[in-house]
């Protein structure tokens with residue numbers, strides 16, 4: 001997935017996401033915990049929103065399609 005193509009991000013979420021260095025973003029996407037697989041996985045088909053000052057990515061496990069999420073705390 002091209003992480004530069006993010007049509008499902010809200011504008012503030014996109015701005016927060018784009019403030020993160022690309023290598024860090026890639027790492028954030030590739031070590032998301034999946035409770036179904038019981039190991040770290042890659043998040044796909046994700047959306048981005050800001051909730052309570054944190055950037056929240058919600059998407060699917062690349063392996064099993066279980067719902068997974070990652071919260072990136074505001075700095």
Ligand SMILES: [Zn+2]
Nearest residue numbers: 034037061064
């Ligand atoms: Zn999974």
